[in-house]
Amino acid sequence: MKKVLFTQRSDFPHWVGDGFPVRTIFSYNDIAKETSPFLLMDYAGPAEFSPTKQRRGVGSHPHRGFETVTIVYDGQVEHRDSAGGGGVIQSGDVQWMTAGSGLVHEERHGKEFSQTGGPFEMIQLWVNLPKKDKMTSPRYQGIKSSQIPQVELAGGQLRVIAGEYGEAKGPAKTFSPINMWDVRLKAGANLELMVPNGHTALVFVLSGNVVVSESHQLISAEMAVLETAGEKIQLKAGEDTKLLFLGGQALNEPIVGHGPFVMNTTAEIYQAMKDFEAGKMGDMEPIEGSD
């Protein structure tokens, strides 16, 4: 059984633009080795938004060298980027955007959700790209809930967003081996998740509570970082629990990041800044109703 190395939480919420009240659960500035290939996780909400005619969110900004993955649990997020990618994702959907060599994008609440208001909850991950793929062409994968296979577990369900679980294969195309599972457990469920030996393993609880590998109880907005050795994670849910499992093969490459760019060297960061200022990451039409 994989042992828990440590747990992590954030008690300091901040706003990303005016649309996303987030807690940064981990970042490569604090822990990089144990979470690779994942660079950062922002947990937005749960929050309640009032109806508005405005489009809350974050305006045009660049990225280079990694992927942003947005999982919507409640609410609606609209995206548009300079590489022509875009779409609206809602509850159960996932947006997997490869920034690669660079783009600028805008992230806002969907038009419908802005008008009606309501509960909002999402996760945004930054997923690192292997050195050889950092300058790949930008790509947008808008993954609908209906494309995500669901596996029945003894005591819950597991949706495979990326990677595989048993026979089920996730729809997301990735550049390195990654498992991303949306897991729901019923109160009292006690089960073992089978995971690849040697991979990074992170368990993050959105709601409910769960004891991980018989040692650490996680409540809402807490994450367990597990050792890479071993193939089983034991999960014992104290109540109905919604959790995200993140796994993958660590990249073991140097990380140098600054703001919206994450590369392997300082020289590459300067180059990214230069390229952005020279307009090489493109330009885009703003989302309707944004300021």
Ligand code: MN
């Ligand atoms: Mn962004």
